[in-house]
Amino acid sequence: MSTNTTDNARKVTTRRLVEMKQRGEKISMLTAYDFSSAKILDEAGIDVLLVGDSASNVMAGNVTTLPITLDQMIYHAKSVIKGTRRALVVVDLPFGSYQGNSKEALASAIRIMKESHAEAVKMEGGSEIRESIERILCAGIPVMGHLGLTPQSINKFGTYNVRAREEEEAKKLIEDAKLLEEIGCFALVLEKIPAELATRVAKEISIPVIGIGAGGGVDGQVLVMHDMLGINKGFSPRFLRRYADLATIMTDAVKNYISDVKSGDFPTPEESY
Template sequence: MSVHNPNIKKITTHQLQEMKVRKEKISMLTAYDYSMAKILDATGIDILLVGDSASNVMAGNETTLPITLDQMIYHATSVVRAVDRALVVVDLPFGCYQGNSSEALRSTIRIMKESGAHAVKIEGGSEIKESVLRILSAGVPVMGHLGLTPQSIYKFGTYTVRAKEEAEAEKLIEDAKLLQECGCFAVVLEKIPSALAKRVAETLHIPVIGIGAGNHVDGQVLVTHDMLGITKDFKPRFLRRYTDLSGIINDAVVNYINDVKQGDFPNEKESY
């Protein structure tokens, strides 16, 4: 069953802003391929994120760092082909924007031209200000990302909660304000204390979307493969598994194997 408003044909950044104003929560999930994106879009999900988490869930890498711009464009193109309603946001992968705003713009233009996506997401605050401004100057919507920024995992050294100390919390608030002033249409806050996320959401007039940032923000995002139970070994506190697809798929394949081994598949009705 679909849960979306039938009056909304296509989600835009403007509609997300209106959702914040009327206190309607924003739903966001990741997508990396055509088939899954088609299913997700039909449910009425608001935003589909072509996340660099594809590096982990689709390619089996330990971090998000190895995924390339070409690979992100491949995933984004597959998702965009499937989508009628959701806003499609694409992660700028590691190495495509840090310290070089020209590179950031070139990477973004490739994503937009080759995939047809609607916006990009970029990790960091004041240190990437020039890249954000450069991308926005080309007319491309930008979503920010603060808190635990997985592309900086080797700097942090751990995937634990960020901004528990006052100094880091203050910097996060300042960075969030800066991203808003630059012109970002939304900000993702990952794995930070709920009270801090609430402060940010109340301070900003743009939507704030959380992942492990409590319930006092304007929306939530999860990795689809995690919430569907396709991945089994990732169990952070913030994750709610809505089904066990891993188990369902396992049972179906075991039944298929048994039917093939016993000569039960295909039967006469399944033959020509």
């Protein structure tokens, strides 16, 4: 569904995402971790930028998202905010900064909001982190939920396989989604769950549902920027569509640069002072 130019230029807010769901306009969301990339994505018209804890993988080279710290997340968030004008910027609360201690959760969220100037935080989990979410919401900080495959719990799951295939887990996911809406989350990410279940959740709750590996029946989609641009070639799940092959483009450019330096073709007299 197309919107007019004025609407496209308008700052995206949590309220605007709800409006987009109500009128059937799909929400576009990508991860970003630095100023230059955020500026490109924002100017291209992305609706939401997620400063994801996936920075642990694609920026720091860790196997899981668990090692990244709150300080590192704030650093990435600050960089993204400086490159963003229109998109809503959401920041992942990293592993260990909110689970099991609602006071610590609030302190972590406040640090992100005050130090990075981001506009919302994202948290993985349902009823088990209810107290932490409620405390953060009471401070006026918008929270995006995240259910299904929750990478911060990878050691509990032991696998990155599709979640909520079984009836019991699917039932809990639906209950958690309704709980997150009820306590005040402004949106919800559903990761790697059956498309039919994700569609049902999107229909049964009024807040926007963003999918990643959750089919097309939800209110929007999110991908990791490095995956969809083909920078990271070692990750090829079914849900990933690559829109570019930047790894090859970058490799070829660097090889050409090396060749020109070695041969003396760079710099030319025109490229010298």
